[in-house]
Amino acid sequence: MAVSGEAFKAVTKPENHPRSETSKIGVLLVNLGTPDGTDQKSMRRYLKEFLSDKRVIEWPRAIWLPVLHGIVLNTRPKKSGALYDKIWNRERNESPLRTYTRSQGEKLAAALAAHPNIIVEWGMRYGQPSIEQALQRLDEQGCKRILMFPLYPQYSATTTATVNDKFFEALIRMRFMPATRTVPAYPDDATYIDALAKSIERHYASLDFEPELLIASYHGIPQSYFKRGDPYPCHCWKTTRLLRERLGWSEDKLITCFQSRFGPEEWMQPYTDKTLEKLAKDGVKSVAVFNPGFVADCLETLEEIAVGGAEIFHHNGGVNFTHVPCLNDSDEGMTVIETLVRRELQGWI
Structure with missing residues (x-):
């Protein structure tokens, strides 16, 4: 059906349609x-x-x-x-x-x-x-x-x-x-990296000891997934690198590990639990762990790391262990x- 010119103008006038800002x-x-x-x-x-x-x-x-x-x-x-x-x-x-x-x-x-x-x-x-x-x-x-x-x-x-x-x-x-x-x-957003840095600095200021190093513990994936093209480990390493630069720390003061492995496959390494065990046995007395891959604390951070990670570290000779909370709903x-x-x-x- 043909539409007259005047009718077309009427239905296409801006005031006859809701603006995108109001939809x-x-x-x-x-x-x-x-x-x-x-x-x-x-x-x-x-x-x-x-x-x-x-x-x-x-x-x-x-x-x-x-x-x-x-x-x-x-x-x-x-x-x-x-x-x-x-x-x-x-x-x-x-x-x-x-x-x-x-x-x-x-x-x-x-x-x-x-x-x-x-x-x-x-x-x-x-x-x-x-x-x-x-x-x-x-x-x-x-x-x-x-x-x-x-x-x-x-x-x-x-x-x-x-x-x-x-x-x-x-x-x-x-x-x-x-x-x-x-x-x-x-993983490389400046606002995100800055927020992580500020949360770490605030948490460290509340401690009565100084951690010898900080572990950035990310949820792991099987190595086979990475080999098939999943970019996740690269994103994790990049986040850690940028955070290290933002904090002005050396490579041995902030390291990347992977947690939460499941099943018989080899997962991305180093493993967080094995690293905590080795650090304690090697004489490291004070460590901190945080989870930059999680935007909110959950089972993997509150139980696996804050509780389980602390038990592993203390059991093997470590003295001071602290878990830096996730960003959660903080400012x-x-x-x-x-x-x-x-x-x-x-x-x-």
Whole structure:
């Protein structure tokens, strides 16, 4: 059907269309995930979803699934539940990761309050609230543009990529699909490096001893993943190097290690636990460990490092051990999140 010139001008006049600044924009923060409870049923449900992810375990399904269902899910839930119980937020009856991620979302919303058209939600790759649930909430509030932020400074297919997978999988089921953007990894971002440095300096100032060295402990990945092209270790080494330069430290005062290995494969080395053991046996008396790859404290930082790492170091002759908290919802941590979000929203706000 032909449209007259006057009619065309009428419908295309700026005042007849909402400006992009006034249309709803969603910002979705996504972290790894959390079980709903420390009981065996909750842990089994969480571990099943997590360890069934082909991005996390790349073994052939015919080999891995019998192992997962026949061995892992019958033994690991009880053990993992006991570990989570040590760090559980009793007041809210939830994991610290959920507590911090919620707070990050609330503080980001407050920081962006000058833009009432921006709505902030948060979700988890595994567990609740799911990415799909968070996306549905944004859709119900009229968000037709969405910025999704995988909360991982260093890129890995096991983290950033699987969050993207789940996000776009949820979009596939939407009739009216929003315009989308995703925040890229930021291992060398100046704001992030500066925030890490400030948090370390503040923590060191609170100590009654001086650590002889600081271990940057990142979650590991199998060496085979790296050999197949995952850039994650390179991103970790780069973060450490830039942080070392920012602090003005020598190479032997800040080192990179990898933690949380699982299964029989060789993972990226050096291993954090083995390094702590060796340092103590070699006569090092005071160390600090921090986790620059985690934006919020969780099982891997609060239990594996702050508790388990300390036990290993002390058991082998070490004296002073300290764990530097993650950036969490601190002023420095929120500055990083807000800076990256504002950068990626350019053109939309």
